[in-house]
Amino acid sequence: MSNLTKSTTVYTLNNGVKIPALGLGTWQSEKGKVGDAVRIALQAGYRHIDGAAIYGNEEEVGNGIVESKVPRDEIFLTTKLWNTKHKEVEKALDESLQRLKVDYVDLYLIHWPVAQDPKTEKEYPDWDYLDTYKELQKIYKNTKKIRAIGVSNFTPKQIERLLADKDVDVVPVVNQVEAHPLLQQPELLELLKKNNIRIEAYSPLGSTEGSIRDLEDVKKIANDLGITPAQVLISWNIQRGDVVLPKSVTPERIQSNLLTVELPKEVFDQLNDLEKKHGTNRTNVPPFFDFDAN
Numbered sequence: 001m002s003n004l005t006k007s008t009t010v011y012t013l014n015n016g017v018k019i020p021a022l023g024l025g026t027w028q029s030e031k032g033k034v035g036d037a038v039r040i041a042l043q044a045g046y047r048h049i050d051g052a053a054i055y056g057n058e059e060e061v062g063n064g065i066v067e068s069k070v071p072r073d074e075i076f077l078t079t080k081l082w083n084t085k086h087k088e089v090e091k092a093l094d095e096s097l098q099r100l101k102v103d104y105v106d107l108y109l110i111h112w113p114v115a116q117d118p119k120t121e122k123e124y125p126d127w128d129y130l131d132t133y134k135e136l137q138k139i140y141k142n143t144k145k146i147r148a149i150g151v152s153n154f155t156p157k158q159i160e161r162l163l164a165d166k167d168v169d170v171v172p173v174v175n176q177v178e179a180h181p182l183l184q185q186p187e188l189l190e191l192l193k194k195n196n197i198r199i200e201a202y203s204p205l206g207s208t209e210g211s212i213r214d215l216e217d218v219k220k221i222a223n224d225l226g227i228t229p230a231q232v233l234i235s236w237n238i239q240r241g242d243v244v245l246p247k248s249v250t251p252e253r254i255q256s257n258l259l260t261v262e263l264p265k266e267v268f269d270q271l272n273d274l275e276k277k278h279g280t281n282r283t284n285v286p287p288f289f290d291f292d293a294n
Helices: 034-044 058-068 089-100 129-142 156-164 186-194 216-225 229-240 251-257 265-272 274-278
Strands: 010-012 018-020 048-050 076-081 107-110 149-152 174-178 198-202 243-245
Touching (some): 034 048, 034 058, 034 251, 076 089, 089 129, 107 129, 174 186, 216 229, 216 265, 216 274, 229 265
Parallel strands (some): 076 107, 107 149, 149 174
């Protein structure tokens, strides 16, 4: 039998802000359902909600927060700056705050290290993610709209370039990337640990391009432990030290995903070996970004 308990793990980010290790992801959550999902999650005990402007559901997320009746200061709320807004960071943030019905977000991320002209969707020749990050720094230092800043989908080279810039004096608190047993990214993980930057794992169960929880190895481990495949994978991320962001709009799954367990060492090791056994599987590869070229 399992020893499942509600996840209460909290990490302290490099600027002293505390972040719950387990959050509700809202990417690809169906419109008309995500507000209820947020409300149900918060009422079930989640205290961390991850969103983004491009998801197109910030208003619903904001409604869910209001309807949950959970005090704002008990909730860790994240949103992200989209590629075509890199030259108007504060305006984009203000629009997100308005849709979310809040005065501040706990974490604001550059969604992708790609600064695109909204008219052409081509990358600007005179502006890139370093310029954008410096704008985030200013807002972080001079306003109360953001409690922490970070990045998302940055490669090791991009993290190194960011940290090496003489005008960057606020280290990002997180890099939100796809992370699960088939995409462990040891080089990135090592670099982030060295600089006290936390990994946030999106698509921890896989995505529409490939479900990790359907792997026979994962299903067997789940069966042996008497828990769900999702609980196996979420527990693996937390045991690894990641923030993890499973997504669901199904009430039963939302509640069961909050339950985690300390995996026996041999099980944890077995999950760590899956990438060697099955190969690397990145499920989110957008047309505008080449992970290998950066």
